Amino acid sequence: MWLTHSMTIGGGPTKLGLLIAFIFSCLCGQALxxxxxxxxAIQNVTYTYDNYVLSGSLMLKSFPxxxxxxxxxxxYDGVWNMTGTTITVHWQWENADNTYGNWxxxxxxxxxxxxxxxxxxxxxESGATYTDDNNGQYYVVANGAPRSTAxxxxxxxxxxxxxxxxxxxxxxxxxxxxxxxxxxxxxLTVSITxxxxxxxxxxxxxxxxxxxxxxxxxxxxxxxxxxxIQTKDYAVSYTNSPFTFKVSRPSGEVLFDTSVSGLPSLIxxxxxxxxxSVLPDNANIYGLGDMTDSFRRSPDTTLQTFWNLDQxxxxxxxxxxxxPVYFELRDxxxxxxxxxxxxxxxxxxxxxxxxxxxxxxxxxxxxxxxxTPAAALDQYTSIIGKPAFVPLWTLGFHQCxxxxxxxxxxxxxxxxxxxxxxxxxxxxxxxxxNYMNEYQDFTLGSSFSDWNDYVATLHQEHLHHVPIxxxxxxxxxxxxxxxxxxxxxxFLKWPNGTLFLGQVWPGVTVYADWFHPQSGxxxxxxxxxxxxxxxxxxxxxxxNEASNFVTPxxxxxxxxxxNNGAWGVQGLNSRTLSTNLTHYSGISEYNVHNLFGHYxxxxxxxxxxxxxxxxxxxxxxxxxxxxxxxxxxxWNGDNAATWDDLYLSxxxxxxxxxxxxxxxxxxxxxxxxxxxxxxxxxxxxxxAFYPFSRHHHSLGYEDSFxxxxxxxxxxxxxxxxxxxxxxxxxxxxxxxxxxxxxAVLRPLWWDNAMDTKTYGIDTQFTLGDGLLVTPVLTExxxxxxxYFPDGIWYDWYxxxxxxTSAGYKTLDANxxxxxxxxxxxxxxxAQYPAKTTYATVRNPYYLIAALDKSGTASGSLYVxxxxxxxxxxxxxxxxxxxxxxxxxxSWYGFRIGPKLDQVQILGYxxxxxxxxxxxxxxxxxxxxxxxxQNVLKxxxxxxxxxxxxxxxxx
Numbered sequence: 001m002w003l004t005h006s007m008t009i010g011g012g013p014t015k016l017g018l019l020i021a022f023i024f025s026c027l028c029g030q031a032l033x034x035x036x037x038x039x040x041a042i043q044n045v046t047y048t049y050d051n052y053v054l055s056g057s058l059m060l061k062s063f064p065x066x067x068x069x070x071x072x073x074x075x076y077d078g079v080w081n082m083t084g085t086t087i088t089v090h091w092q093w094e095n096a097d098n099t100y101g102n103w104x105x106x107x108x109x110x111x112x113x114x115x116x117x118x119x120x121x122x123x124x125e126s127g128a129t130y131t132d133d134n135n136g137q138y139y140v141v142a143n144g145a146p147r148s149t150a151x152x153x154x155x156x157x158x159x160x161x162x163x164x165x166x167x168x169x170x171x172x173x174x175x176x177x178x179x180x181x182x183x184x185x186x187x188l189t190v191s192i193t194x195x196x197x198x199x200x201x202x203x204x205x206x207x208x209x210x211x212x213x214x215x216x217x218x219x220x221x222x223x224x225x226x227x228x229i230q231t232k233d234y235a236v237s238y239t240n241s242p243f244t245f246k247v248s249r250p251s252g253e254v255l256f257d258t259s260v261s262g263l264p265s266l267i268x269x270x271x272x273x274x275x276x277s278v279l280p281d282n283a284n285i286y287g288l289g290d291m292t293d294s295f296r297r298s299p300d301t302t303l304q305t306f307w308n309l310d311q312x313x314x315x316x317x318x319x320x321x322x323x324p325v326y327f328e329l330r331d332x333x334x335x336x337x338x339x340x341x342x343x344x345x346x347x348x349x350x351x352x353x354x355x356x357x358x359x360x361x362x363x364x365x366x367x368x369x370x371x372t373p374a375a376a377l378d379q380y381t382s383i384i385g386k387p388a389f390v391p392l393w394t395l396g397f398h399q400c401x402x403x404x405x406x407x408x409x410x411x412x413x414x415x416x417x418x419x420x421x422x423x424x425x426x427x428x429x430x431x432x433x434n435y436m437n438e439y440q441d442f443t444l445g446s447s448f449s450d451w452n453d454y455v456a457t458l459h460q461e462h463l464h465h466v467p468i469x470x471x472x473x474x475x476x477x478x479x480x481x482x483x484x485x486x487x488x489x490x491f492l493k494w495p496n497g498t499l500f501l502g503q504v505w506p507g508v509t510v511y512a513d514w515f516h517p518q519s520g521x522x523x524x525x526x527x528x529x530x531x532x533x534x535x536x537x538x539x540x541x542x543x544n545e546a547s548n549f550v551t552p553x554x555x556x557x558x559x560x561x562x563n564n565g566a567w568g569v570q571g572l573n574s575r576t577l578s579t580n581l582t583h584y585s586g587i588s589e590y591n592v593h594n595l596f597g598h599y600x601x602x603x604x605x606x607x608x609x610x611x612x613x614x615x616x617x618x619x620x621x622x623x624x625x626x627x628x629x630x631x632x633x634x635w636n637g638d639n640a641a642t643w644d645d646l647y648l649s650x651x652x653x654x655x656x657x658x659x660x661x662x663x664x665x666x667x668x669x670x671x672x673x674x675x676x677x678x679x680x681x682x683x684x685x686x687x688a689f690y691p692f693s694r695h696h697h698s699l700g701y702e703d704s705f706x707x708x709x710x711x712x713x714x715x716x717x718x719x720x721x722x723x724x725x726x727x728x729x730x731x732x733x734x735x736x737x738x739x740x741x742x743a744v745l746r747p748l749w750w751d752n753a754m755d756t757k758t759y760g761i762d763t764q765f766t767l768g769d770g771l772l773v774t775p776v777l778t779e780x781x782x783x784x785x786x787y788f789p790d791g792i793w794y795d796w797y798x799x800x801x802x803x804t805s806a807g808y809k810t811l812d813a814n815x816x817x818x819x820x821x822x823x824x825x826x827x828x829x830a831q832y833p834a835k836t837t838y839a840t841v842r843n844p845y846y847l848i849a850a851l852d853k854s855g856t857a858s859g860s861l862y863v864x865x866x867x868x869x870x871x872x873x874x875x876x877x878x879x880x881x882x883x884x885x886x887x888x889x890s891w892y893g894f895r896i897g898p899k900l901d902q903v904q905i906l907g908y909x910x911x912x913x914x915x916x917x918x919x920x921x922x923x924x925x926x927x928x929x930x931x932x933q934n935v936l937k938x939x940x941x942x943x944x945x946x947x948x949x950x951x952x953x954x
Contacts, residue, residue: 042119043100049141052560054087054114055106060121061099071105073117089119114144152178154242154265155188165228167192167236170207171243181558182270185209190243195224198233198370199379202245204268204275204363212361212591214342218599219627221340222366222383233369242266247367254278255328255335256367260353271557273363276355277337280330284759285354286747287326287336287658288347290319290624292636295651295747295762297326302349305562308594308623310547310575312638312672313645313652317565320545320637321624322594323659325380326354332754333371336380340364342594342625344561344572359557360591373750374742381660381741385630388605389738390663391616392866393464394538394633394692395730396427396837397720402671403699407434408447409454415705416458422707425720425835429458430540430694431467439505441469442481442530455535462838464537466620469527471544471600472502472509481526485512490519492581492589500581502548511546511577514599515592516584524607531611538618541604541632544597545623546577554578555590597623601632615867620692629661633692641670641704646683647777651762653690657743662734665692669704677709678779678815684712685818686775688719689767691734691744715816722796722820724833724840726771732829732862733768744768752789755806761787770826770850770859771796774811774819784813792824794850794906799935801907804853824907825852827859827878831898841866845945846902849880855909856881861945863896876945880905883914885951892946900943903951908936914953919943921950929953 047056060069069089087107116138155171162168169190177184187207194200201222205211214221234255238245243266244259258265260276267274279285285297288304292313297304305318313319324345325338339345343360356363368379381387399419405411412429419426435451437443444451455465473482473491485491491510492500502509512519527539554573564570572579572593581589601621608617619632628634636652639645649666656664668687669680675697684706687693697704706716723730733744743750744767748758751769764774764786772793774786790806802821803809811819822828827850832843849857857880864871875890885903913931917924917938926940936953943949 045119045139047117047139047141049114049144052108053106054109054117054141055104057102057104058089058119059100060103060119068122069103070120070122071107071117072120073109073114114141116140116144147180149178149180149264149267151176152180152264152267154244155268157238157240157243165194166224169238169243171204174242178264178267178269180267180269181272185268185270188268190238190245192236192238192245193224194229194232195222195366195383196379197229197231198375199366199368199382200232200234200236200247202236202247202365202367204266206268206362212343212588213364214340214361214595218595218602219340219342219625220383220385233371234367249369253330255369256337256365260355263353263355268363271359272559273358273361274356275363276353279328279349279352279354281352283349284329285326285349286329287323287655288349289323289655289659290321291316291655292319292648292652294760295654296760297349299349300351302347303562304347304349305345305565306347306594307344307561307563307572308545308576308597308625309564310543310545311564312640313636313648313666314565315644315648318563320622321597321628321634321659323624323626324356325626325659327373327376327658329373329749329753329759334373334376334753335367335369335371336376338366338368338380338383338626340366340383340626343591344563344593346561357559357561359559359561373746373753374740377658377660377741377743380658381629384627384660386739386741387629387660387662387737388631388633389616390633390734391538391618392727392731392841393427393837394618394663395727395734396693396724397425397688398428398430398466398692398694399426399705400430400432400694400696401703401705402432402697403434404697404701404703406432409449409451413454416463418707419705420835422713423717423835424706424713425717425724425833426463427837428464428466428537428694430696431465432696433468433470433505435467435534436506438474439470440474440476440479440481442526444533452534459535462836465535466538466540466618467534467536468540468542469530469604470504470542471511471546471596472504472506472548473511474506475499475501475508475510476506480529482510484525485510485522488516488518488522490516490522492577492583494578495580495582500552500578502546502552502577503550504543504547512600513583514596514603515587520603520606523603524610527604527607528611538620539604539608540620541597541600542622544600544621546596548576551575552578554580595625597621598625598628601628605631609869614869616869624659624661627660629656629659629663632661633663634661635664635692635694636666638671638698639666641673641675641679641701643679643777643779645670646679646686647763649686649690650765650775653745654743654747654762654765657745660741662737662744663691665690665694667694667696669695669697671696671698672701673698674701675704677712680704680706680709680712681715681815682776682818684716685719685816686773686777688716688723688818689745689765689771689773689820691730693723711815715818718816719818721833724835724837725830726767726828727833727837727840728829728831728845728861728863729770730767731866732860735862735864748772748787748789755789757787757806758789766823770823770828772821772823774821776813776818782812782814783810784819785810786819788821792850792852792907793821794824796820796822798933799904799906800933822848822850822906824850825857826850827857827880829859829861829876829878837866842898844898844901846900846904847878847885849878849885849903849905851880851905851907851909855907860890863945864894874946883953887943887945887949887951889948896945898945899941900945901939901941903938903941905936905938906934908934916954917941918952918954919949 043059045058071087089105153174159170171188247256257278283299306322327336341361345358370376437445579590621632788803828848834840861876864873872893877888917927
């Protein structure tokens, strides 16, 4: 029944009825004063609330054509105290000024109940907006309380054992149990497994029945140390009744504590799991993605849903991937918590606590203790897998376009020619779905019949090519990929054994079951055949949440996660695969939905490795899960040509560093919508410093290529000259990330963790620890204010020292300028930039040595062949002190062809330039020296980098 509660409120001075908060004396000849504090503006409010739906009607005194009304509701206090959510009130018919019209409303609200609501009025006149929030006068929803947790008494420890350092606990349900959304599991097991001195795993599972757990072959679970761990950077304790557990540092600082006052200690039902942990006030939490939000998650009102969704970069909604991990920065130290669970879930941050609500699986937590940011990320990626090491060519500039002028080989060729004529840097030409025949994977359309000949031409110019491949396979008779897949029985099915049919770009489609043992072979065969007609260098796997243009029927659990920010309005099956589908060996889509894109990346990696044995792969995915970065790279999906999306790209990229995906970027100049010259200017500047740097634009909008505006061309050339100059530095950061997981594009606190002023900054970043980037992110600005951590920072362009102590500084930033600074104490390896990575890495090296307060600097250079999986390589170490630069070999295995021909020293304190240059004790006859504004340049060198060397100046 719908009408479980009904209430009517009549007129009078105690009702809602406030309209405009501020009055202009005249607006287009109409006085608005009659709507201010009008006690009779709202009449006859009636409402019902049942099954999470609030609906009703009211009469409003109307101001024709320009007034809107909303229901603003507040959920119950507690974990879901998320305010600010509104329901649109619909005007049922137009009526004259100052007369009453009938309005209605209906909307789904939070599954944890609604406490009260008010009517929010908005009046727009002549471009001005007037609002009234009713001064907080609410209608109380008497039956809006959430489901009672009165019987949620948790579990008691009934037996314990310890074997080989692993503690095993048996738990029994205490009392009747909750049965909030499904039956309680009566008996649980808890295993506490030390993995290393700084990593511990605590898993809570059903003792009697097998539940879904992610196979280690899909997402690694790490390997505990085979030796006894004598000294740990953590201690795990627990209480017996009710069972709670706590992870602390040896100092006593609590990192994770499930005894949260006022909340159930543990709920473990068939389809609903809940557990919470204590957080400090105003906690500094980062991660919990995929999301579009500020980098530091709000400690008061974050509600993050994990259900992979084909949803553009909309603030606060769940996105394309699921990464249930967070990093907390506290007093200069970092620790993290990872929940290894692929089921749908909501995670909430409210003052003093974090709460997980999960619709299946087990509670499998890893707590890693850092304490440095780099150590914490190293520990996390030791579980999920280290990031893939990308081929060197992928660090160049990438160009793509969907539709527009890119619907034929000639159209793409014309764009590439224009880029090259404008002097642009370019390494990779992409192809969106327009290249396909009727949007069918692994085909070429008629306007691309000469495509492979053009790709051969690109390869002759040492350029590269990446096409898109979607997971939806059209079930067309005679279409090879469909026929092969059907023969191998690799497509997803309904429980009754019939094929599941969805709809994507080519029409009606089927989808691969990546859990099927033959799916990898089938996918590899299709990719190998495709390579014969399109000799690509990498693959772009899109639409892999998986996306579906229709919503199939499917099971919805009683607890409805906040999918698409709609509190259940958009169910689990909306625009994706049905939760009812059965994967190989009976695995339910309900449990593995969030793994679709991740598993596709695994199979694509295997296919490309088979295609080119011994070579690194390049795969760009949209959907991801914990560990995807071990196989694939990522872009942030369908952003928009807005200033807000320009800013949000920075926290998105920084968050993915925490997820173990360092090679990530956003579509430069925006994917959806028409950009402006100014916005594209600022985006070209910023995008030059994305780890993955690609310009891409959507169907139906004007072209936005860099060469279309003179100022954008200037901006792009200026910024990408820096990128290609620092290609050796960026490549070294990627190699380091592949070994340790360390972030490439970093928040300012990464290398300044004690500086609390950096904790909330996400409008600047550093590349590694040596380069600070301060972009313009606001329209119309010609200056930008940035924060400089303690130390000397040198302007990239002039070499002048900007600051030596921490603080904010306002910098000039004309339309074609992005501020870049080099950190004192760092030596950056560089090469003279050419228009491709191929040509750049064959040019001579030079060093940019930025001196610190002590007059010293250090750095390194990593070199290999740029493509091999297990390459021969060399690592050089540079150290500068006083008048001496030492070049050492950390290891040697790859012969370096280009010579070092220049050294630049920023912050050179001596007032006079040296007159003599010595290499290994011998005078360098051809060396030249120039000193200008404390920048010393020593040129004319031909230093062989395959040997240790000492360069001195006197």
